[in-house]
Amino acid sequence: MKKKWWQKEVIYQIYPKSFYDSNNDGIGDIKGITQKLDYLQSLGITTVWICPIYKSPMADNGYDISDYYQLNPEFGDMKDLDELIVKAKEKGIKIVLDLVINHTSDEHPWFQDVLENPYDSKYRDYYILKSGKDGHPPTNWRSVFGGNVWEPLKNTGEYYFHSFHKKQPDLNWENKKVREDLYKMVNYWLDKGIAGFRVDAITFIKKDQNYDNIPADGVDGLGKCTKKTRNQPGIAEFLHELNDETFAKYDCVTIGEAPGVPYEQYGDYIGDNGYFSMIFDFRYADLDVASGSEWFKRIDWNVLDLKKLIFTSQKEIQKAGWGANFLENHDQNRSISKYIKEEGERNLYSATMLGAMFFYLRGTPFIYQGQEIGMTNFKRNSIEEFDDISSIDQYYRAMDEGFTAEEALHFMNLRSRDNSRTPFHWNAEEYGGFSKVKPWLGMNENYKTINVEQQEQDPDSILNFYKKIIGVRQASECLIYGELEPILEEHPTIVAYKRKLETEEVVCYFNFSDRIQKVELADNKYDVLLNNYKEEATLYEKEHSLQPYQALVLLKKEESHHE
Template sequence: MLKKWWQREVIYQIYPKSFNDSNHDGIGDIKGITQKLDYLKTLGITMVWICPVFKSPMADNGYDISDFYQLNPEFGDMEDLDELILEAKEKGIKIVLDLVINHTSDEHPWFQDLLENPKSSKYRDYYILKQGKEGQPPTNWRSVFGGSVWEPLEGTDEYYFHSFHVKQPDLNWENEHVRKELYEVVNYWLEKGIAGFRVDAITFIKKDQRFENLPADGVDGLGKCTKKTRNQPGIEKFLHELNRETFSKYNCVTIGEAPGVPYDQYGDYIGEDGYFSMIFDFKYADLDVASGSEWFRRTDWNVQELKRMIFKSQLEIQKVGWGANFLENHDQNRSLSKYIKEADNRNFYSATMLAALFINLRGTPFIYQGQEIGMTNFERESIEEFDDISSIDQYYRAMEEGFSAEEALHFMNLRSRDNSRTPFHWNSEENGGFSKKRPWLGMNENYTLINVEKQENDPNSILNFYKEIIKVRQSNEPLIYGEIEPLLENNSTVIAYKRRLQGEEIDCYFNFSSENQKVDIDLSCYDVLLNNYKGAAIPAQDFKLYPYQSLLLSKKGMVLS
């Protein structure tokens, strides 16, 4: 396999609204990110992915863009972004932006012109418009954020289409003029000096053009639009063209958010001539729910199932290309709260075990802000405390499906996207050092216990162990480029794998249990490369992994990179 520069990166995802507030208006901003570059460098980060900072009415916190070429004033201006890109480069950190090109905001000038001139606008065909049927929407498709995908276009008998929120009308990728406009956007930002893009909801750009009804799958009489709008036949034409007209002209990195792609199509997406450098696989991240867009349909899972899904993902990606590994992101709940079921066991050992497991998988690791200090879910007492539009929709949908208000709130507290969007914990001061003003979203009340300042000077903190994990990965090429081979596949509580590169081997063991687990390892053959039980004796005979222990072992006599 030909080595690529982006395979060595350690990427940190920033949700700018919640990272650091430099002007103390309660909202994080670009200058706030610049102020914390030294923190990121010390952590070992080499690239930062920033969620959307473009001009937006913020109905979906920036994923509803009203101007692709301007920044939202609450985040700062272009001078602030230029300064961030420059200062980050001086510290060896690259900047990746979020590319949202499936839809715009309904406040984008194109859509505003359509609203003002519904019959004559030059932008009519920039969006998807269909006539209703006997006073009803064109189809019975449900949007990802609930309700019909169709919204009446005022003054006409037509409806416009939105896969997500009503204020996020989908662009019509069948129109070549739309595509050309979007390619200009992409090239503009790449010329500006960013390292690449995380590409949002890209598998939604092709719709089934027959626009036929779906079997209803809920009491609302609607069916999930994803069956007709995600990874549809013909999308390859658009993705090839996007790559040819933009990404392939630059030595950039592209990370596709590509839900709905079956493993047998991964080669098209991330193969040698694939559309993207890497993609996220959400299959194991959504193992706690039957559907990523229906959190009230809970599933019971065990470590064996998690292991099976991780290994399936790793081996399928290994066949064809490169993956983007993550525990958390802005659309997920906190990993400690999801993967460690017993609250009493959410501690240093379980947090560092999870970190070592995911950072050392084959692929580029992504760390989401706050993950490195062990931030957890934040339980809210009423739906009024939520900001996330998806959580609010699912709360009411859960009750429509027969759950009580208490059950619906419980589901939201478990899975809401607001769990990962609470402001970052910098210290124990008011508002966690995030801002001197009350933050835009309620703080997790445990910020006095879990914060950067508390952990920076503690050699046994989660934060400092993250630094160690990153340093170990970056210093050992088998952990970057090596093939992955599952170990102990039938063990019900231990996840283990081997990383192998040109004769060098590193064996990795992770105990998902709160009890000691006996593992058959001849420790005399290995050197300990990483152990989250520092100073604890490791017996040569009758070896057992301690509760939530992570252990990386290199074969003795090997000369590691």
């Protein structure tokens, strides 16, 4: 594979609403990001991906766009974004924006025109409109955020289609005019000087054109729309055209949010002529639930299950192209709360072990804001305290499916997208230094003990260890480009792998347990690149005892005898 600039990046995802509030209105903003560039630079970040900042009524926190060319006033204006792009570049940091082209907001001028002139709007075919059947919606498909995918178009007997929230009508990609308008917009932003896009929900742009009913899979009598609306045959044509008309014309990075793509199709997505630079694989992120969108269907899992999912993903991505490795994002819960099951074991060692384990996988690593200081899930006491539309839907669906209100609330606390959206902890002051006024979303109360200011002053903090993790990767061609080879694949609590590039070999061990575990080292001398316990410069012994939650990354020395 030819080396590309984005393979060596370290990408930091910012949820702008919750990062830093520069004007004290309780909502994070673009100027807030600009003011924290020194922090990002000191962490070792090279690219920042910012969740949507476009004009939006914020029904789904910006993933419902009402104007692709304007910014939402609560985040700032175009001058603020231009300043951010320039100042970030001065610090060696690139800016990636979110691209949401499966749907718009129902407040987008195109859709508003359809509402005003349902029969003769020139934008009528920009959306998916169908007649109902005997007073019922056209099909029994359930939207990702619950309820039917069809919403009545007032006084017409017709319905419009939404894969997600009813305020997010899907665009009709079968219409060439829509596609051309979208491509023009994509190129506008790339011309502006951004480094590329994370591409939202892109596997939803092609629908099964039969629009027939499917077997119900819930007590609501509906079936999951993904069977008919995600990764459908014929999507390749759209994705090729999107790439040809936009991304391929620029030296940009594209990160596809592409759930539902079978591994055998990965070559089409991320191969040499793939649609995207890299895509996220959600299989290991969703290992605790039966489906990424049904949180009440819990699955018990162990370290071996996690390891198998990670290694299968790595092997398949390695065959096809390049991956995007992540522990957390704005749609997931906090990783230390998910992957370290016992609350008493969520500490410096387990947080740093987890961070290093995913960081040295093959692919570009993504850090989600707050992950680098070990931010955790919250505990809410009632559904009224949640903001996320998906959590509210899941809560009521869980009860419809026979769970109690207490059980439903428990599922939401475990898995709600609000877990990762709570305001960032900058210091121990009121509201965690995020704002001087009450934030838009309730804080996680542990900001007094988990925050940047404290961790910057503590040489042994999670934050300072993340800086080491990043520094080690960026200094090693092998950890960036090397092939990954799993080792100890059947061990119940150790995740271990080798990275190999030409003659160089790095061996990585991660102990996912609170017990000492012994590992056999090859008869070699090793330099210790990273250790979350006391520093040892070189290891000689044949058998090594991994401490509880130890991360140990070793560079194999050339000579195969003890000096």
